[in-house]
Amino acid sequence: DAGVIQSPRHEVTEMGQEVTLRCKPISGHNSLFWYRQTMMRGLELLIYFNNNVPIDDSGMPEDRFSAKMPNASFSTLKIQPSEPRDSAVYFCASSPTPTNTEAFFGQGTRLTVV
């Protein structure tokens, strides 16, 4: 299994532009999570899906952030418009079941907004 696959690995964009981050979870995993890593807060949970349905988006910082999971093998996190303070590493993770304690992470997307 290739693990959780995220793209792109690096993204540099100008303030005000739309940014889309992509994630392919591990096949057969029913739960998908989007995290953001910052120095101050470590790994923050932004949103998670169970069976493609958003369950908790309370961690999404602003309306500029949105996430979708159109099918079991693909999810996107979109920021529109992007701002410099959105610069961070964004991780996608998947888990076999909602009650599974262990989540498997992708390699992350390093986003820089200039």
Place this chain on the structure above:
Amino acid sequence: DQQVKQNSPSLSVQEGRISILNCDYTNSMFDYFLWYKKYPAEGPTFLISISSIKDKNEDGRFTVFLNKSAKHLSLHIVPSQPGDSAVYFCAAIRYNQGGKLIFGQGTELSVKP
């Protein structure tokens, strides 16, 4: 509201000695605690976990201790090796919240030869 806290951003240890990484939490309803390890430019990987009904779990060189009354857990690495140098994240979970992990800020461990 940081429910899981790692108050030491960094730790430096000599090879062969013990590394102790600490974590505090505020929510007594957490059911499970995990430690993740992260190398630069990689995603976090699961290391070891402990149920809230236990006070110790050991896996090779890694042992996690849980003190529920103090709402504190720690990860012991003995003996420490240079390859253990990484950022370690403590995480907690509640089963009725769908399995979402609440992470601390991380502690960067440096093991010097």
